[in-house]
Amino acid sequence: MTGARRVVFVVFDGMKMLDLAGPAEVFAEANLFGAAYSPAHVSPSGRPVATSTGLRLAVDGTARDVPDADTVVVTGGDALVTRPIDPELVAAVRTLAPRTRRLVSICTGSFVLAAAGVLAGRRATTHWRHAPLLARSYPDIRVAPDALYVEDGGIHTSAGVSAGIDLALALVEQDHGADLARSVARSLVMFMQRPGGQSQFSxxxxxxxxxxxxxxxxxxxxxxxxxxxxxxxxxxxxxxxxxxxxxxxxxxxxxxxxxxxxxxxxxxxxxxxxxxxxxxxxxxxxxxxxxxxxxxxxxxxxxxxxxxxxxxxxxxxxxxxxxxxxxxxxxxx
Missing domain, CATH: 1.10.10.60 (Homeodomain-like)
Incomplete structure (x- = not known):
């Protein structure tokens, strides 16, 4: 795909499948209306991963194996808030962060960005259930617990699961304008901007x-x-x-x-x-x-x-x- 924007998804064992599938479908749908996004998937080890649904996902290698990316998307997973985060996963984000125009996390993927140090001094969000933990664990992050997604200095974080779809649509609008994003929203039967914040779900x-x-x-x-x-x-x-x-x-x-x-x-x-x-x-x-x-x-x-x-x-x-x-x-x- 000539001139494509490479979107690299960072995945790992236990990752939430919708954190990948939702944004990926938004980018794929955008391609039908004239965008040019090219996906790639990397894992800390370079081996396939088992998702939260049990589906095994093939990958394109490790963070070191992909060229510079337009957008890097770090998926979330339940274990990120219950166990220490895999140092190799944190290292993968640190490897990709300086090589991308735009760094994104979905749901609890924000904890990986925080562990990598890229959210220090920035405003960010995560799933409403885990926002207090993010704020306690990383007091140098200005956590916005009610936001569906937040952008600060080229780093984008989203709330739980389906909010990653909202964020992906916002990124498409940022890249290609409101008309193309509106076409994607209509095709996927979703809001251009969902009314209200996370608190209505808490x-x-x-x-x-x-x-x-x-x-x-x-x-x-x-x-x-x-x-x-x-x-x-x-x-x-x-x-x-x-x-x-x-x-x-x-x-x-x-x-x-x-x-x-x-x-x-x-x-x-x-x-x-x-x-x-x-x-x-x-x-x-x-x-x-x-x-x-x-x-x-x-x-x-x-x-x-x-x-x-x-x-x-x-x-x-x-x-x-x-x-x-x-x-x-x-x-x-």
Whole structure:
């Protein structure tokens, strides 16, 4: 393929198959509309790898065996956050980083980039479940936990799995413009830009029981009865401490403020109610937001979508009787 942009995928045993297949399909689809991407696959050892699905994937050699690349894509995998990362995998990224125009990670592949030192001082993201671990493990990285993908100085990181498809489409648009990218999006039945961020997909807040009895009582009450008055003064009175002391307890043990904690618990409760099919007004009342408008503002601010949009996306896999313009399955751009 004359004049092709070489895209090198760095793969390894246990890599998430969709982290490779999703972006690869976007680049392949772009070729049908006039782009020229040429894929290559490398592994730390140069041997075939076993993917997360059990499928064995042939490779073109090691990082040292491929010529300079236009784009290097580092795939993710579950083991990257549970075990030490293979030094040969880190070395492969260090070998390729100075030889590419654009370095990309999909999902937990960001941990490989971090281990290679290329994310130091940069903004980056990863799967919402592992964003806190990335921030703790590499405090010199400015982790953006809600972003679907982030670019900083030619280094691109994406959120979990399918967000890698979103990022690949953004790279196609960067290379060939919005018209070609829009054609790819329509062909693959995807959004040009997915509404909202990662928070709409995240699981409910998990908090270790606080050590302090007073704080533990407050946290238990908020979780059990989110619709009660949980203002700072009210919570402090229930705990038998001053509002200032309660704020110090929240900061020391939970790393947040009382107001932020209450809002998060109420948001999680509202998401669960909407998942179960409850109406917006009822959800607002039961979750403690007081009004549907307050609930809407919180959802848009924190999740990037309205309560009704959230319910439509996560309430059921059954098709809605009537699709709104721009709903999932109708790519926009």
């Amino acid at each position: 699981a409910p807040l998990e908090v270790r029981p606080p050590r302090t009895a007073a704080l533990r009582a407050v946290v238990d009450l908020v979780s059990a009865r989110p619709s009660l008055d949980h203002g700072a003064s009210t919570l402090a009175a229930r705990a038998g401490v001053s509002p200032r002391h309660l704020a110090r307890l929240f900061a020391a043990e939970l790393g947040t403020t009382p107001a932020r904690y209450v809002e998060q618990v109420r948001l999680d409760h509202a998401k669960a109610l909407l998942d179960a099919g409850h109406g917006v007004a009822e959800t607002a009342r039961e979750a403690g937001f007081g009004s549907a408008e307050t609930l809407r503002r919180t959802f848009v601010s924190r999740l990037g979508v309205s309560p009704s949009q959230y319910r439509d996306r996560f309430g059921s896999t059954r098709p809605r009787p009537r699709e709104d313009p721009g709903a999932a399955g109708e790519p926009t751009g």
